[in-house]
Amino acid sequence: MICVIADLRIRAGSQDEFFEAARAMLAATRAEPGCIRYDLEQSIEDSEHLTFVEEWETREALEAHFNTPHMADWRAASGPHLVDRNVKILHVGDVEVL
Known part of the structure; x- marks a missing residue:
């Protein structure tokens, strides 16, 4: 399994446009083969800090x-709203459940 954690910072005042652009991409991505989870979270402490949490079957x-x-559509639509981005791809091996 592959996990992706993508922390984003968006421009102040661009939330509505950013989330509007994200809706179609989120729905299409969740329907892709190999997609286990694809969520977009917004910080309750800082509304300009967003995190994508993704799980994929394979690289x-x-x-x-x-x-x-x-x-491609998402990159074009979201680009003007992004201030910063940090993406980590985690290759998950054995996971012990407590």
């Missing part, structure tokens, strides 16, 4: 996701 599924038309 290949994640790579295919990067190359979809809806992701």
Whole structure:
């Protein structure tokens, strides 16, 4: 399993436009083969700090996701609203459940 944690900072006042652009991308991504989870979270302490939390079956599924038309549309629509971004891809092995 592959996990992606993407922390974003958006421009002040751009939340409505950012989330409007995200809706179609979120729905299309969740329907992709290999997508286990794809969520967008907003900090309750800082409304300009957002986090994507993703889980993918394989690295290949994640790579295919990067190359979809809806992701190209998303990059174009979200770009003007982004101030900063930090993306981490985690390759998960064994996980012990407590």
